[in-house]
Amino acid sequence: MNIIFNIFNDILRYLFDLTGDWGMAIVLLTVIVKLILMPFSLKQKSSLKKQQELSLKVEELKKTFKNNKKKLEMELQKHYDSNKKHMFGCMITFIQLPIIMTLYNVVLKLPIEASTSIIPWVTSLKLADNYHIIPLVYSSLMCMPNLISYLKVIKNSTIQPISKSNVIVTIVISILFTIKTPIAIGIYLITSAAFAVIENIIYSIFFKENLA
Template sequence: MDIIINIFETMIEFFYSFTGDFGIAIVLLTLGVKLIMLPFSIKQRIAMKKQLAFSKKIEFVKDKYKNNKKKQEDELNKLYLESSKGMLGCLIPILQLPIISGLYMSINSLKVEAMTILIPWAMNIGNADDKFIVPIIYTLITIAPSIISYFRVFGSNEEPASIKTVLPMMILGVVITIKAPIALGIYFITSSVFTLIEDIGFRLYSKNKVFS
């Protein structure tokens, strides 16, 4: 892990050397890492779609052969055998974890006392945002994917998130960033914006596709 952290810290210094702004350097590093991880993230989303389709198949088979337990068991075994071939998608988050953790830790360990053009009201991105604008922005972006599920233009077959689902995310967003350094807040916001754009793009891409 130390190697990954050292690499990211070096990259932050590199971006800072020609931007002269630690905030922009953090954004560039975060976007670079997210772009590299994008193929894995898309595979993870596809795996989740397939898992949803698999669950629906299970329910269909159980309902169709509810009066024929032997046939039901045979069909379910076939489905489980097919599903086991796609288990790699479930391991993707584990493969991404060291990189994501390294990026977080490298930014969290930054000892900077500087301003950034991105957060003009803050004198030092090494401190928390006393105006609480960064936590609010991060929270709104975090819950945005849940909100867009209500818009059928994205062709989502999933049920829109309820307020009971969104509320914990809002509280968590505030808790995470309210005491965190602004530098870390910039990372969270950049990462969340990228994820939101990725989510919208994937929804449009998968609108008329069948995953099985």
């Protein structure tokens, strides 16, 4: 973990030397990490899609063979065996966690005087956003992956339309999570959320069938 931390820390400082802005450096570092993890993330989305399809198929089989328990077990076993390879994709989240947590810790260890032109109303990225713009932007982005299914270009998306109650819960949790968070972490979270929105759109339009 220390090796990853040192690598991220060196990259962040290099990006700061390149841009002269800690906020831009955080954005670029987050994008770099997300691009590295993107193939795994897309594969995970494909695996989750397969699991959804399997659940629907299981329900159909239970109805079809409700009076033939032996046949039902045989058919279920066939489908479970054929979908085992897709279950591994759900483990990718655990692969990402150490990297994401390390990136989070790198951002937390920024110099106390660090500031950014991205958010000019704060004097230090160590402070929280007293105007609460960061929490509002982050909560909006967190809802978007579940709302993109309404776009016409993504009419075949496997993402289920989000309910109003889920929207409210997502917004409240996101705001509570970031309302006292340092600006540096807010930039990291917003960049990650924005990247996730773009990634969902890319997957829904271009990769859904190829990765299945």
